[in-house]
Amino acid sequence: MKFENTDIWQRAVKLSTEIYKLGPKIKDYGFKDQLTRSGLSIPSNIAEGFERESVKESINFLRYAKASAGELYTQLLIGKNVDFLDKDIATRLMGETKEIAAILGAIIVKRKNF
Numbered sequence: 001m002k003f004e005n006t007d008i009w010q011r012a013v014k015l016s017t018e019i020y021k022l023g024p025k026i027k028d029y030g031f032k033d034q035l036t037r038s039g040l041s042i043p044s045n046i047a048e049g050f051e052r053e054s055v056k057e058s059i060n061f062l063r064y065a066k067a068s069a070g071e072l073y074t075q076l077l078i079g080k081n082v083d084f085l086d087k088d089i090a091t092r093l094m095g096e097t098k099e100i101a102a103i104l105g106a107i108i109v110k111r112k113n114f
Contacts, residue, residue, distance in 0.1 A: 038071040
């Protein structure tokens with residue numbers, strides 16, 4: 001299966017794209033950099049996980065993607081709390097991030113049992 005055809009990778013790319021589009025509105029460079037890096041890390045690690053040949057390596061990269069989702073969720077929450085981000089947009093993106101993390105968790109379990 002090609003990673004480009006997976007729903008999880010496509011959703012993660014869309015999420016990362018939305019995060020990047022928030023960039024011009026964020027004045028704190030350090031926060032913006034962290035936010036975009038964690039958002040970019042999710043689809044990148046999913047792609048790398050699907051491209052790895054061993055199940056163990058694949059799982060490791062999917063775990064990195066899931067961990068980056070946790071990092072992104074935290075940054076979105078903080079950005080919302082300190083008014084760096086619109087509350088409605090941040091809440092929606094946080095929900096999508098949680099869903100992506102849950103799907104990644106299920107994929108990891110499935111691969112472990114493969």
